[in-house]
Amino acid sequence: MVAALIAMAFCGCKKDTTLVSEPKKLKISNKLASIPTHVFDWETADYMPTPAGSPPILVPWASGSNQLFPNEIAFDYKKADGWNLIYNTFSPTQLTSPNFFALYNKYRGLIRFYLYLPPGSxxxxxxxxxxxxxxxxxxxxxxxFSKEIIDPENVPQSVTKIQNYQILSTGAWYACQYELAYDPYIANTSQENLNFVWNVSSTNLSQVALNGTSSGTLTGTVGTASSGGFNLGSLLGNLGNTAILVAGFKGIQALNLPKSKVFGTDVTKSIEDGVKGGLSGAVKGFFSAILGGAATSPQVVDLKLKVETNLTGSITNNSGILSTTLAMPGSANANSVGYIPSYNKILGVFDFSVAPILFVANQKVLIYEAPGAETKYIDDYSVVYHHGLLNDFRPITNPEVTNDGTTVKVTRIDVLVPYRQKYASYGRPSEKTTIERYLDRNDPNYPMPESYGKEIVGEEIYAYGSSSNVANAKNIFFKVQHRQDYSIGTGYYNATNLDGIRIRYTILITPGNGSKPITIIKTVKPTLEFT
Structure with a gap:
């Protein structure tokens, strides 16, 4: 059986594993019209570079500046932690509008825009x-990486967010942060076929509900990714695809999340415990996060949380503040019209360009509900992930990250299998869900996972099997087995949700310069192969 599955695994590798094909080499026209980005030392500056005689503008994190962004990221801008200047419209020779600059972190794959809106906006x-x-x-x-779950077959093209900050008439700094994936083929693109588009606007909302509880005001950032462009309407009333985005550890408590409607658990505590565990390599309670990486803020967090969110309000009164097109770093942009990036290398730390393959075997279990009743069968599903064999399904790493001695290492893999809980209207039937040996095989070739158990993520419960011995282990085998009192019928059986199976990766980034390590958690929707 093992040999057959391994053979199937290698056959699976013969599939087309490139969802986005490499573009042809481009012929770049000879038009030298690019404008170099003005470079300044943001670490030591007190004021932004502006022409003589213009009003002075303090840097965003300076004492005395109006800072409308999370406190946890205020002092997270050090070069030693991986930050580089990538865009900047501030200059000592000319005034421009809009006024912004952007930093990019090569170890975390984060781009952060700082926008200054002057008094009287x-x-x-x-x-x-x-x-x-x-x-x-x-x-x-x-x-x-704009979504909580990575689906390599449905890659988003944009992310839209609403932040819990008002536009101040006295002027202020605002921060907009996004996580980027590594696309090696960007090197063969140009301004003619690939650019960033950054949008900012003001928004009015009348009501906010988190996990079904009305809060009246938004206490965090809500976002959604889509295949289209910037679309605030996609956030209003969208319960299924929105996520809460948290830029700092304290931001989790600020959300004031109610208890779980399904399990009655303290959602905030569960997430905080999961973050603390993630810093030590044992992730629980969420699918996507960036943990650590800043000497000044040792628990810097970039979390995407699946929380039922309902926003209502008016989109007719929104005011566009900017919609800026920016040359893509790492592309063939040397002859682009306008500003070229200061950090002009391909962005992102890694990417999952294809879905990992997870093999699923099904056992039909004979059930007699009552004497003389019709014979019925229920399903017990076993899963196997050959993570030690399918190297093509490891994340693709950006050489711009590793060329200074930085290492990118998968330290843990979790296979997460959800099941739907069903209850009788006149009382819950007795039930027991356990993780057992693969296909009930008591054989050394089918060991139990290194660790296994149950885990709650949002309003879903998962059975998980995990391995932290990624370099040597060849697979993760286990079966999700349900047993219940069937005297009231199989209609109340806990059916496994195969479409909801996920594979979660914990990836450790250890910078070559000796700065703080970063833990990145990513969860991927696998391709299921039935055996």
């Missing part, structure tokens, strides 16, 4: 909205 609103996407027609995977 006519954008009255209850909230601040922003979004980042791509334009030009080339189907890049750079926005692949």
């Amino acid at each position: 006519p954008y009255a609103s209850s909230y601040f909205s922003d979004g980042l996407g791509i334009s030009g027609g080339y189907p890049s995977s750079i926005m692949n």
Whole structure:
């Protein structure tokens, strides 16, 4: 059986594993019209570079500046932690509008825009909205990490967010942060077929509900990714695809999340415990996060949380603040018209360009509900993940990250199998869900996972099997087995949700310069192969 599955695994590798094909080499026209980005030392500066005689502008994190962004990221801008200047419209020789600059972290794959709105900005609103996407027609995977779950067969092209900050008439700094995936083919694109588009607007909302509980006001950032462009309407009333985005550990408590409607558990505590566990390599309670990486903020967090969110309000009164097209770093942009990036290398730390293959075997279990009743069968599903054999399904790493001695290592893999709980209207039947040996085989070739158990993520419960011996272990085998009192019928059986199976990766980034390590958690929707 093992040999057959291994053979199938290698056959699976023969599939087309490139969802986005490499574009042809481009012929770049000879038009030298690019404008170099003005470079300044943001670490030591007190003021932004502006022409003589213009009003001075303190840097975003300076004492005395109006900072409308999470406190946890205020002092997370050090070069030693991986930050590089990538865009900047501030200059000592000319005034520009809009006024912004952007930093990029090569170890975390984060790009953070700092936007300065001067006093008297006519954008009255209850909230601040922003979004980042791509334009030009080339189907890049750079926005692949915009969603909580990575689906390599459905790559988003943009992310739209609403932040819990108002536009101040006295002027203020705002921060917009996005996570990027590595797309090696960007090197063969140009301004003609691939650019960033950054949008900012003011937004009015009348009501906010989290996990079905009305809170009246938004206490965090809500976002959704899509295949289209910046679209605030996609956030209003969208219960299924929105996520809460948290930029700092304290931001989890600020959400004031109610208890789980299904399990009655303290959602906030579960997430906080999961973050603390993630810092030590044992992730639980969420699918996507960036943990650590800053000497000044040792628990810097970039979390995407699946929380039922319902936003209502008016989109007719929104005011557009900016919609800026930016040359893509790492592309053939030397002859682009306008500003070229200061950090002009391909972005992102890694990517999952294809879905990992998970093999699923089904056992039909004979059930007699009552004497003389019709014979019925229920399903027990076993899964196997050959993570030690299918090297093509490891994340593709950016050489711009590793060329200074930085290492990118998968330290843990979790296979997560959800099941749906069903209850009788007149009382819950007795039930027991356990993790057993693969296909009930008591054989050394089919060991139990290194660790296994149950885990709650959002309003879903998962059975998981895990391995942290990624370098040597050849597979993760286990069966999700359900046993119940069937005297009231199989209609109340806990059926496994195969479409909801996920594979979660914990990836450790150890910078070559000796700075703080980073833990990145990513969860991928696998391709299921039935055996």
